[in-house]
Amino acid sequence: MSHPATASETAPRALTSLTDEESLFRQSVREFADQQVRPLAPEMDEQGKFSADLIKQFFELGLMGIAIPEEYGGQGGSFFNSILAVEELSRADASAGVVVDVQNTLVNNALLIWASEEQKRRYLPRLAADTVGAYALSEAGSGSDAFALATKAEDRGDVYVLNGRKLWITNGAEAGLFIVFANVAPEKGYRGITAFLVERDFTGFTVGKKENKLGIRASSTCELILEDCAVKKENVLGEVGRGYKIAIETLNEGRIGIGAQMVGLSEGALEYGISYTKERQQFGNPIARFQGVQFQIAQIATELEAARLMVYNAARLKDAGENFVAQAAMAKLFTSQVAEHVTSQVVELYGGYGYTKDYPAEKYYRDAKIGKIYEGTSNMQLQTIAKLILGDI
Numbered sequence: 583m584s585h586p587a588t589a590s591e592t593a594p595r596a597l598t599s600l601t602d603e604e605s606l607f608r609q610s611v612r613e614f615a616d617q618q619v620r621p622l623a624p625e626m627d628e629q630g631k632f633s634a635d636l637i638k639q640f641f642e643l644g645l646m647g648i649a650i651p652e653e654y655g656g657q658g659g660s661f662f663n664s665i666l667a668v669e670e671l672s673r674a675d676a677s678a679g680v681v682v683d684v685q686n687t688l689v690n691n692a693l694l695i696w697a698s699e700e701q702k703r704r705y706l707p708r709l710a711a712d713t714v715g716a717y718a719l720s721e722a723g724s725g726s727d728a729f730a731l732a733t734k735a736e737d738r739g740d741v742y743v744l745n746g747r748k749l750w751i752t753n754g755a756e757a758g759l760f761i762v763f764a765n766v767a768p769e770k771g772y773r774g775i776t777a778f779l780v781e782r783d784f785t786g787f788t789v790g791k792k793e794n795k796l797g798i799r800a801s802s803t804c805e806l807i808l809e810d811c812a813v814k815k816e817n818v819l820g821e822v823g824r825g826y827k828i829a830i831e832t833l834n835e836g837r838i839g840i841g842a843q844m845v846g847l848s849e850g851a852l853e854y855g856i857s858y859t860k861e862r863q864q865f866g867n868p869i870a871r872f873q874g875v876q877f878q879i880a881q882i883a884t885e886l887e888a889a890r891l892m893v894y895n896a897a898r899l900k901d902a903g904e905n906f907v908a909q910a911a912m913a914k915l916f917t918s919q920v921a922e923h924v925t926s927q928v929v930e931l932y933g934g935y936g937y938t939k940d941y942p943a944e945k946y947y948r949d950a951k952i953g954k955i956y957e958g959t960s961n962m963q964l965q966t967i968a969k970l971i972l973g974d975i
């Protein structure tokens with residue numbers, strides 16, 4: 583007869599408890615981020631260009647296929663592993679965080695859930711080995727109202743012919759594979775929206791202008807142009823007319839990744855803030871000796887702790903197969919508020935130096951701002967949360 587489980591064996595673990603495997607993984611990404619990503623971050627930011635060599639290293643380390651099963655060439659990790667990677671990379675550079683985030687939480691994730699076996703065999707090994715992915719939903723005229731998208735896909739027998747333009751597409755400059763949302767039956771409204779797997783060299787597909795941005799400047803954000811782009815029917819992802827469901831579900835998951843990005847960059851900024859206040863002398867003391875400064879640090883550290891718990895909880899719920907939609911929206915809403923506050927406070931802790939490009943604080947502050955905008959603005963998160971809380975009124 584087996585012994586009954588003890589309380590410690592059955593009790594849920596703390597949200598921040600990591601398994602040995604998770605701890606090792608986090609440590610290895612942290613070391614890589616500190617040694618390889620951090621030194622490149624200022625120049626990539628200045629130039630608005632992501633290092634191709636760094637992307638190569640992401641692939642070599644398995645960071646572009648974290649949750650892809652080993653049989654498709656990936657690491658066979660969990661969603662939570664992806665969250666840890668995004669957090670650790672963003673601690674050094676939020677652009678590095680979002681490159682890996684979009685690949686894992688949006689593109690790979692969409693294929694893992696929706697792709698046919700044949701599509702998985704064709705694309706997942708490439709996504710794990712050498713092909714950057716991008717997720718193309720937004721257009722100039724449809725952002726929050728994403729399902730008002732105007733890109734059309736016309737049925738021409740063996741192929742769909744896509745026409746339209748996408749805007750704001752992360753990883754656009756580097757990607758080899760794009761999940762493009764287009765409408766096959768505009769008269770049916772959102773029920774015509776369909777997801778297509780579009781390769782960069784398909785005829786009629788061009789990557790257009792790259793945006794010159796406030797923050798996450800190294801992460802490319804591009805326009806996509808589709809002019810009579812013929813996509814074989816075998817490249818429809820999921821079912822025709824079900825693209826809206828793919829978009830809703832993948833973005834629910836993606837939001838947790840943005841939360842991880844916000845947590846990671848807040849952590850990075852706070853660490854700089856703490857070490858600066860211990861060095862900077864005023865009134866004959868390191869400024870960290872002043873209780874006013876200590877309280878400012880204690881406040882943002884507390885906000886960061888709460889933000890991290892929300893992200894970890896949402897990610898653990900997803901891995902456990904439980905409902906996480908409200909928790910993901912709340913995590914994104916809250917972490918982006920926290921990131922804005924933490925990074926703004928760190929700029930102030932640096933005083934005048936925080937306002938210059940000679941110190942890292944201003945970059946964290948600029949990078950934080952995107953959290954309230956992409957993958958659904960803060961108002962859209964509030965709308966989702968309110969709907970779930972209030973139900974039909």
Ligand SMILES: Cc1cc2nc3c(=O)[nH]c(=O)nc-3n(C[C@H](O)[C@H](O)[C@H](O)COP(=O)(O)OP(=O)(O)OC[C@H]3O[C@@H](n4cnc5c(N)ncnc54)[C@H](O)[C@@H]3O)c2cc1C
Pocket residue numbers: 684717718719720722723724725726727749750751752753795803952955956957958959960961962
């Ligand atoms: C750097 C960057 C990277 C991006 N990456 C991608 C990507 O990879 N793929 C992709 O598909 N898209 C991407 N986007 C697009 C992004 O998701 C959209 O910008 C975002 O959803 C907001 O849409 P919008 O810019 O059209 O703003 P709008 O929808 O025009 O919103 C403008 C303002 O109005 C508010 N608003 C709108 N409707 C309502 C409402 N009903 N109630 C209350 N307030 C409302 C919004 O909250 C916002 O404050 C990216 C954007 C940026 C800036």
